[in-house]
Amino acid sequence: METMEYAHGRSRSGSSTSAPASLVVLVSSLVIVAAPACVAPEEDEPFVDTASFAYTVPAKGTATTLDVAGWNLEWFGDASRGPTNDTLQRQNAYDVISGADMDLWGVQEIVSVSQWNTLKSQLAGYAGFLSNDPIVTNGSSYYTTSEQKLGFLYKTSVATVQSARVILTAYDYEFAGRPPLEVKLSVTLNGTTDNVIVIVLHMKALADSASYLRRLDASTALKSYLDTNHPTQKVFVVGDFNDDLDGSISGNPTPYANFLADTADYHFATKALTDANISSTSSGGATLDHHLVTNELALALVPGSVEAYKVSTFIPSYASTTSDHFPILSRYTWAAAKPAQVVINEICANEPGSSVTGEFVELVNIGGLPAPLDGWTISDTTSVRHTFAAGTTLAPGKSLVIFGATSAIPAGTPNAIGSSTSNLGLANAGDAVYLRDATGTTKDSFSYPASLAAVDGVSMNRSPDAAESATFVLHTALVAAGSSPGTRANGAAF
CATH class of the missing domain: 2.60.40.1260 (Lamin Tail domain)
Known part of the structure; x- marks a missing residue:
């Protein structure tokens, strides 16, 4: 897949390249190419009857667990990159999201706002927004309508959004022009309400040394941010991390070793996929998409619930019509809050x-x-x-x-x-x-x-x-x- 990264009025030769080259709960995926100098305003597409290519995708979520998903929706809605039939891509995305029945979705590579809005309007019981939405603090300063954006979807019966903002903006370069989206939520399940944080991210792609070092620096910045700002909160970090956990695609140690070493505070739910050599992409190879959780959530992870959902089984020609990444799923028990201690x-x-x-x-x-x-x-x-x-x-x-x-x-x-x-x-x-x-x-x-x-x-x-x-x-x-x-x-x- 062709990759692109974005500059947001920041010099690529100044201090933005000097973040510490060490390691560092959101949704991640990386991309690199020169952004078009001028993009015409999006127009609504003519109505297309999609009933003839609707598919049934089996449910994975349950009524009593908090069900979390991350998905890189390759160049979603882009007229010239990714799947060529944007309407079909949108319909397939609808079939997957509505069928899988997960509570929270962190998505990456959303380009077309109009296609996103159409998808969102079709998903009964869900609400959501993109990283450039007016409700997202700092969003419009770092994401434009014509570039890849991060997105978040949630069941309104389960979650209420308290706030949303783009974080780690000082590391815009290290995150390839896509700083993470942080969403604070109030979640109610099984009669119990508690607060959680979801961070969606899309890390720098490619196996060259420079790209690896940028992932390494972004990981360091992310861990420092979480250690300092959310030391006791329930945090999910989901997305396209563009690298694996048992070693880097560059041949170096994994850029996420800092999280893996801090077992008292963090847990990669998707380490199970890495250990089983399960790829998160349709082309096979490394596990690039991950779910990272803080220790406050680690014990709540439902055993065996982590999955690279191979929806290509249900959607014909999935890689060319929908995405080059599979949805990554995990589920968590939701019980009454731990008593005061x-x-x-x-x-x-x-x-x-x-x-x-x-x-x-x-x-x-x-x-x-x-x-x-x-x-x-x-x-x-x-x-x-x-x-x-x-x-x-x-x-x-x-x-x-x-x-x-x-x-x-x-x-x-x-x-x-x-x-x-x-x-x-x-x-x-x-x-x-x-x-x-x-x-x-x-x-x-x-x-x-x-x-x-x-x-x-x-x-x-x-x-x-x-x-x-x-x-x-x-x-x-x-x-x-x-x-x-x-x-x-x-x-x-x-």
């Missing part, structure tokens, strides 16, 4: 300087619901050191830091309070910290040895950070900083 995440027993009021205990709610802390206490082996005031609540995924005294809270520390006794009394020679609810039931505790309180200003922190079954280590074993009250160990916000 508050853990002790960081303890500073050996305060910086000589004032013991600088001691602190950091709590994190790693559950999925708010945690009411009315009447809860923090104690050491000697006595109760803090009692939480009525009305104190800790939101899911957030932290609360209790310092020895309010006067010791460093400027800018988020969500911090002073202890009700003005003294946490944590011993450097070893002690224990207990978190108990209003009934006196211990919700979490940690007995620490002197070795974890031996250095002034260095705290002890869970490793991995904010993980339920983690052990405590010196903060300097995680990062150079001695402590991180109110933020993740790496300084990112909770």
